[in-house]
Amino acid sequence: MSTVSIENLHVGYGNSAVLRGLSLEIGTGEILCVTGPSGCGKSTLLRAVAGLLPATSGRILVDGEPVTGTAAGRALVFQDDGLLPWRSVQRNVELPLSIRKVPKGERREVATSWIGQVGLAGYERHLPRELSGGMRQRVQLARTLAGTPRVVLADEPFGALDAQTRTSMQRLLVDVWRAQPMTVVFVTHDVDEALFLGDRVAVLGRDGRLAKVVSSSRPRTDSSVPAERAEILETL
Ligand SMILES: Nc1ncnc2c1ncn2[C@@H]1O[C@H](COP(=O)(O)OP(=O)(O)OP(=O)(O)O)[C@@H](O)[C@H]1O
Ligand SMILES: [Mg+2]
Structure with a gap:
């Protein structure tokens, strides 16, 4: 079952379109990582799912209900702390x-x-x-x-951390997710982080479309699989 359904989503700012026809199903209890080049619309996607940015067309459903604004069950975590x-x-x-x-x-x-x-x-x-x-x-x-929260929307939350703290935070997130399952959409530039945390990795292209979705064959284990790493890197 999907907790988040993104259907032919178009989102932009004023007249400029950022996401152009994005469709993606995010399963209940799944960790989906999103990566892609700077400016391709990763943060825009999270803001739209959080209900902070309206869709120009298409729609987002969370638990079958269209997103029309923010909700307590959907928590957004920013790169800069927001405390x-x-x-x-x-x-x-x-x-x-x-x-x-x-x-x-x-x-x-x-x-x-x-x-x-x-x-x-x-x-x-x-x-x-x-x-x-x-x-x-x-x-x-x-x-x-x-x-x-039922859904955690994380926008490069560990991007500013040193490698050691970053690793311990990734592990903490996984431990918590195991103890109280939640659906996680996690944006990261770091392909290894994406393959470690994610059940799948969605790669957005510069054109605001989904370039590919790669399944991580060994999510939440210590080493990323070179073939999957290469498959993502060839798109970026
Ligand atoms: N508030 C805004 N007003 C107008 N344009 C914006 C706004 N926020 C983002 N954009 C534009 O939308 C596009 C996508 O931005 P977004 O922040 O979603 O990219 P991103 O993939 O998260 O990039 P990064 O990896 O650098 O964080 C960019 O071209 C950006 O300039
Ligand atoms: Mg961003």
């Missing part, structure tokens, strides 16, 4: 729970647990500006996961 600068780590992570009016005690408990899982126990009272970029990115991931 509220005046809120502590704790209160940033509590945000999706406050929006849902979860009682204070439970909110605290859930947020504290996620802060621990992303390796930031002890930083609860810090403000985002007192943390490194990688730490802020981990807070953002904790905040997203604390909201238990």
Whole structure:
């Protein structure tokens, strides 16, 4: 079954078209990675699925319902952290729970647990500006996961991290996904990251169309398969 159905989607800004007739089914519980050259429309696609950008034509269905705006069950994670600068780590992570009016005690408990899982126990009272970029990115991931979204739309969330932190965040995402299945659309420039995380990798072309979809034969195992790597790289 598909959680996200993208049907002949056209999206653009003003008169300029970016995505031109994109169709893609994203299965329930699937991790789909999206890659492609800079400017091809990866972020535009995520914004459209999040409900932040309307389709010019075609449509997007999530759980069978057309997307007409943002929804709490669909969480967008940005490359630059998007944290509220005046809120502590704790209160940033509590945000999706406050929006849902979860009682204070439970909110605290859930947020504290996620802060621990992303390796930031002890930083609860810090403000985002007192943390490194990688730490802020981990807070953002904790905040997203604390909201238990059904669909996670991640736009190069680990792009600014050093290799070691990046690997540990990829593993954390996989561990969480195994424990509480969610459908993930994950944009990345990094072909190895795409083949590691994704069940499939969708490659967008410069023309705003889907160039190809490659299935990862060993998703979430340690090494990417050279043949699949080459197949993606020849398109980019
Ligand atoms: N707010 C905007 N207004 C007008 N044009 C935009 C806007 N955002 C993006 N574009 C244009 O739409 C096209 C696709 O942009 P998008 O950000 O989706 O690409 P991308 O694939 O995410 O690129 P990158 O890999 O560099 O992040 C680009 O030509 C860009 O200039
Ligand atoms: Mg982008």
